[in-house]
Amino acid sequence: MSIQNKPTGFSKYFIWLVALILLASGAFLFINGIRLIMVGGSWYFALMGIAMLFSSITLFMFKPIGAVVYGIAYALTIIWALIEVGLQFWPLFSRLAVFGGFAMLVAFAYPALILAKRREKSSGGYKLGGIIAVCLVIALGLMFTEHNTIYNSIQVQKNTLAAKDAPTDWQQYANTTKGTRFSGADQITKENINQLEVAWTYRTGYFPQSNGSGAEDQNTPLQINDTVYLCTANNVVIAIDADAGTEKWTYDPKTSVPNWQRCRGLAYHADSSNQKPSEPIELTPNATLTSACSSRIIMNTLDARLVAIDAQTGQLCDTFGDNGIVDLKKNMGDIPPGYYTITSAPLVADDVIVVGGRVADNFSVGEPGGVIRAFDVHTGQLVWAWDPGNPSITDVPPPGETYTRGTVNVWTTMAYDPDLDLIYAPTGNATPDFFGGLRTKYDDEYNSSIVALDRKTGQIRWSFRTAHHDLWDYDLPAQPLLYDIPDGNGGVQKAIIQTTKSGEIFMLDRATGTPLAKVEERPVPQGDVKGEYYAPTQPFSVEMPSIGNETLTEADMWGATPFDQLLCRIDFVGSEYQGLFTPPGMSKTLQYPGSLGGMNWGSVAVDPQTNIMYVNDMRIGLTNWMIPRADIPANASGIEMGIVPQTGTPFGAMRLRFMSPVGVPCQKPPYGTMTAIDLKSKQIVWQKPLGTVMDTGVFGIAMHMPIPIGMPTIGGPMTTKSGLVFFAATQDFYLRAFDSATGEEIWKARLPVGSQGTPMTYISPKTGKQYIVISAGGARQSPERGDYVIAYALPDKH
Structure with missing residues (x-):
């Protein structure tokens, strides 16, 4: 009969530590694994928990069998992981890394167990532990390389650009009213971009604090002649010298709203014979427009005012509206504070200013309406109105009435085609978002739609709905792209491309609204909420790439560790989910993508030389x-999240991000990408994850590691004639530049805080120097806030 000897000294305490780790981990896996089985999920975690509990108990007793059992369990875990997810790096890492670390500890404990059991030395455990350690180091190293990338070999033919298609200033929110975000500036190239340096930094003095007020800096500046114009989140307009970065003037409208404070951009108009808004103004260097308000900056404010400011002096244009201001609350009825705010840049279309407005989603029915109005750019007089709830109202409502309450609205920036003289309005939903049983026929006709309006009259030419009876807050958040796609026969297809929160991309003929990329109506899941009704089908854009809206399975659940992955699996399997357009129900329902997207307000950029469109997502x-x-x-x-009241309906709604307890999205990475799409072939050219955990991580704590996992993005891209794509709106604090042909990151600059803005660029008419400008006030999920506007340029040649 052999006598069991006990390890002594360090070996004893090390084995106890390993046993304690396995005990706590095994108990967690077993208890929650049973929960997962009870909702119909995988049996793996409960079984692994049993194995770990057995190993723990026997290790406390200093029996080698405990190490052997854990080794067998880990070997089976490797097989299970490979069967479930194949060779995908991040899913394998989540399943194997932590348990691999435990295996290494068990292996290092094994020689002491053998010595106590048999009184003979064995180095096999040390060797196996060393091998596992090397594998873990390799896995950790692979964390710092890109995964989930797509590269397709697509023949790209370069187009010759007309001057009007390659502006080198930045006169409108997207550089042109067509939503292109493309610049003809080409001094900064792939070859010299590493020489970029900070040319100037301007501090606005306003730090947007996201402390329940929803204040965020999401601004894209304008540049006209020798001046850069920007707005802060509280609508202060600032004019800056384009070369020196010094302040010229400021205008403060003194806005005050309780929530959702942001100003994404401004608009510009200049008096010029036969001037079209999408064309650059031809001025010689140092030339100025001297007449009062002959050039004007247009801004809509958070508290619903439309303001015209002299671009030269910063003074209000007193011939516009009431001494420079138009009250957008007129004829709207009762507007409680924060219920009607305008956050996106207005649209200047020839001689009219077109504005929509953001309503406070999900508070109640009968909120302020979503009327779209056009005002004369010189006088501020109302030219026309489109009331989505009452087509007969084309200007002001009849006496004693208001614009229809609670209608669909347009909260993003619209687009304008000067040649067709059409304005393109991407609509949202009639509030509330998640219960539509009380909506009108007009609400359903125009929700989540692209509506083409005649610029002169506001009459509808056509409309196209991207979601029927939208119950997911899949409103259209992005400014559309208006682009002429070569048809291969010497002509072009006049297209409008609209990205959506649902991850679908629609390509339509912008003259007629007819799909240029095939759209199919497909059956979708139905719900059972009392008083609700459901669209039997939804439109899917089957010939354009879908981005980030695949149907998830339990195997797609992820976590920083197997433990939070297990909790995500319980959450997933215990939720009602049948893929895209699963409607909200009375029990927990999963919506993927969520109401943030998919694609959001950052919109897209296009390179007209190659017909490639660039779009980021979350x-x-x-x-x-x-x-x-x-x-x-x-x-x-x-x-933001939590219970929304939806007053006036039978139900409120709970909204929670689908996140693990440590603050990581529950599905596998990436959580944000940049995708290049060839608009001729409608194929992905490349796709890559965007952003690292340098400045965020589990529990929101910055990991300070450049792991390119791909983080949620908000804001937009910008591209240049020299083949560069610039982007800043990741969760880490960088402005990046990519090779537009391959997606290779070829430059990045560390920002003092994160950015939610879209980069812009211009060539100074004074010095001929190209600048890249970004507004940095803080990343969406970071507590670090700033007030920076930073310009980069190549160094002066001496």
Whole structure:
């Protein structure tokens, strides 16, 4: 009969430590693994928990069998992981790395167990532990390389650009009213971009604090002649010398709203014979427009005012509206503070200013309406109105009435085609978003639609709906791209390309609204909420790439560790989910993509030389469900997440991000990408993850490691004639430049804080120097805030 000897000294305490780790981990896996089995999920975690508990108990007893059992369990885990996810790096890392670390500890403990059991030395455990350690080091190293990339070999033919298609200033929010975000500036190239340096930094003095007010810096500046114009999140307009970065003037409208404070951009108009807004003004260097308000900056404010400012002096244009201001609250009815705010740049279309407005989603029915209005750019007089709830109202409502309450609205920036003289309005939903049982026929006709309006009259030429009876807040957030696609026969297809929160991209004929890329109506899941009705089908853009909206499975669940992955699996399997357009129900329902997208307000950029469009996305799900009216707390607001009241309907709704307990999205990476799409072939040229965990991580704590996992992005890209794509709106604090042909990151600059803005560029008419400008006020999920506007340029030649 052999006598079991006990290890002594360090070996004893090391084995106890390993046993304690396995005990705690095994108990967690077993308990929650049973929960997963009970909702119909995988048995793996409960079984692994049992193996770890057995190993722990036997290790406490200093029996080698505990190490052997864990080794067998880990070997089976490797097989299980390969069967479930194949050779995908991040899913394998989540399943194997932590358990691999435990295996290394068990292997290092094994020689002491053998010595105590048999009184003989064995170095096999040290060798195996060393091998595992090397594998873990390799895996850790692979974390710092890009995964989930796509590269396709597509023949790209370069087009010759006309001067009007390659402006070198930045006169409108997207550089042109067609939403191109393309610049003809080409001094900064792939070859010299590494020489870029900070040319100037301007501090606005306003730090947007996202402390419940929703204040965010999401600005894209303008540049006209020798001046850069920008707005802060509280609507202060600032004019800066384009070369020196010094302040020329400021205008403060003194806005005050309780939430959702942001100003994404401004608009510009200059008096010029036969001048079209999408064409650059031809001025010689140092020339100026001297007449009062002959050039004017247009801004709509958070508290619903339309303002015209002399671009030269910063003074209000007193012939516009009431001493420079038009009150957009007129004829709107009652507007509680924060219920009607305008955050996106207005559109200047020839001689009219076109504005929509953001309403406070999900507070109640009967909120302010989503009327679109056009005002004379010189006088501020109303030219026309499109009331989505009452087509007969084409200017002001009849006496005693208001624009229709609670209609669909346009909260993003619209686009304008000067040749067709059409304005393109991407609509949202009639509030509330998640219960539509009380919506009107007009709400359903125009929700989540592209509506083409005649610039002169505001009459509808055509409309196209991207989601029927939208119950997901899949409103159209992005300015459309208007682009002429070569047809291969010497002509072009006049296209409008619209990105969506649902991850679909629609390509239509912008003269007629007819799809240029095939759209199919497909059956979608149906719900059972009392009083609700459901669209039997939804449109899918089957000939354009879908981005980040694949149907998830349990195997797609992910976590920084197997433990939070397990909790995500329980959440996923326990939720109602049947893929895209699963409607919210009375029990927990998963929506993927969530209400942030997919693609959001950052919109796209295009290179007209190659017909390639660049679009960034985010991949964050949402869990939601209906809550009976009697159970809604009195203080429910849900400005971001939580319970939204939806007053006036039978139900409120709960909204929660589909995240693990440590603050990581529950599905596998990436969580944000940049995709290059050839508009001729409608194929992806390349796709790559965007952003690292340098400045964020689990529990929101910065990991300070450049791991390119691909983080949620908000903001937009910008591209240049020299073959560069610039982007800044990741969760880390960088402005990056990519090779537009391959997606290779070829330059990045560290920012003092993160950015949610879209980069812009211009060539100074004074010095002939090209600048890249970015506004940096803080990344969306970071507490670090700033007030920076930074310009980069090549060094002067001496």
